[in-house]
Amino acid sequence: MRGVVMYAPGDVRVEEREDPRIIEPTDAVIRLAATCICGSDLWPYRGIEPVDHTPMGHEYVGVVEEIGSEVKNLKVGDFVVGSFVISDNTCEICQSGFQSKCVHAEFVAATIGTQAEKARIPQADGTLVPTPGQPTPDMIPHLLAASDVLGTGWFAAVAAKAGPGKTVAVVGDGAVGLMAILAAKQLGAERIIAMSRHPERQKLARYYGATDIVEERGEAGIEKIKELTGGLGAHSVVEAVGTQESFMQAVGATRGGGHLGYVGVNYEVSIPGIQMFFAGIHALGGPAPVRRFLPELIQLIWEGKIDPGKVFDLTLPLEEAAEGYKAMDERRATKVLLTL
Template sequence: MRGVVMHAPGDVRVERREDPQIIEPTDAIIRLSASCICGSDLWPYRGVEKLDGPSPMGHEYVGVVEQVGDQVKNVKVGDFVVGSFVISDNTCEICQAGFQSKCVHAEFVAATIGTQAEKARIPHADGTLVATPGQPDPELIPSLLAASDVLGTGWFAAVAAEAGPGKTVAVVGDGAVGLMAILAAKQLGAERIIAMSRHADRQALARFYGATDIVEERGDDGVAKIKELTGGLGAHSVVEAVGTQEAFMQAVGATRGGGHLGYVGVNYGVTIPGFDLFLAGIHTLGGPAPVRRFLPDLIQLIWDRKIDPGKVFDLELPLDQAAEGYQAMHERRATKVLFTV
């Protein structure tokens, strides 16, 4: 099969990779319908995260089940499925508590599988994949693909920040995850949603997804502006969807005492001054999102056309043009790139 392999920063190639095989009786093989590039794929592309030799890329995926192991019961050959970017058994104590990304069998799809490809082996298929109610209309595929990570992650961030009725939510970061957090905050009933963004095109998308206010200031000025908009108190709920030092501390500062910060930006190299966090007196919850918890509901919302997360994809390319897709996201010519397979 063909699949994307990163050889070095900036060096992405579509190559022949071995066809995946069933190894464990809990595995499934899926033929991918679409895949995409995640913001976190840019870390190795930019040389921020070190590569250990050539790496298969991709961890977001939708597709059709082609083969299942003997013990797989919840999905069958021919099902159209959406999977989380973290493998989970969905039965252990941690999964049952809703934290499937910390499952005792957790494994990052990014680390070994690589779904920017024609096919993929998905371990713990019953606990990782969710079948859609039927074969989807092609127009729904981008949205279903978004559920696999970017929507699921933004949704988790909004839930972690306890966005809900009567709440003012501030979202730091106007990338795809930040935009999905806005969509989620709106669905969760937030009263006011402040997008922190300085790009006109993303501001427009933020408003489309439910932002009621835009703040262009960053850092201490951004915090001051959020305070000004919230009677001096700060937002009830803040989402951090960037992963830099400045963004993280901006998010801490924007949260009111006793408020909730949900952080999902992959934060390599960020160091949090403990005493600043202590004095802030806030709840925090973050990390790789337990997307599997939300998948059944998110699929239904998409199926019923109540949400349209697929709009975050602003560039669609055939898999063979993967290198151009990475370049476009790296140069910020695209917010998020979808690959047709």
């Protein structure tokens, strides 16, 4: 099969990879209908995270081609959406809603790589969710978004306690931040402040439910949020970038007693303990338990109530994956969909 391999920072190639096969009886093999490039894929691309001939990709939708002998909830021919973290969905941690910390947790990107024609998915019953039927082609980008970026933005909004009567501030206008805006709107937030300097992303933020746009950053951004909230700060803040500046801006924008949901992968963030201590806020984040939300998100997409696939602003064939990485790295694209 054809698949994306990152040889070294900035060196992305599409080459022949071994076809996946059933190894464990709980496995499934799927033929992908679409895949995409994640903002977190830019960490190794930029040399911040180690990479060496690594299969890439962790967002995926497709059709089940083969199942192991212990797979009970899926059948060959099912169209499925999967989480970017493998989970059994039955352990105590999963049952508490944190499938990304499952006792069998395994990052899809670390061992599988779904920027490819096919993929082996371990713990298939716990990781894959079948759609109500076969989707139309125009539904596939929306379902693909649910595999990570929508689920991550949704978790961030839930972690931040977005809801009726709340003012939500979203730090970051990338794909996850935009999905957090969509989620906050669906959860009933009264006011949604998008922090963005990018005109096209501002338009999409407005489309998904943002009521205000703040272009200032750092301390100036914090002061602007406070100015818009009577000097108090937002009830709910989403941090969807993962840099030192964005994280501290999110902390500063959260009112006393408010909630911060952080989902930006933060390799270089150092949190001053004394500042967090005196902030007096709730904070919850980390890798999103996407599997927890997949049934609900798939149903919302199936019924046409949300359209997260609009976050894909560049579509390329799998063979042109290197150009997709370059476009996202240079901020010429928010999120790249790869067709198969």
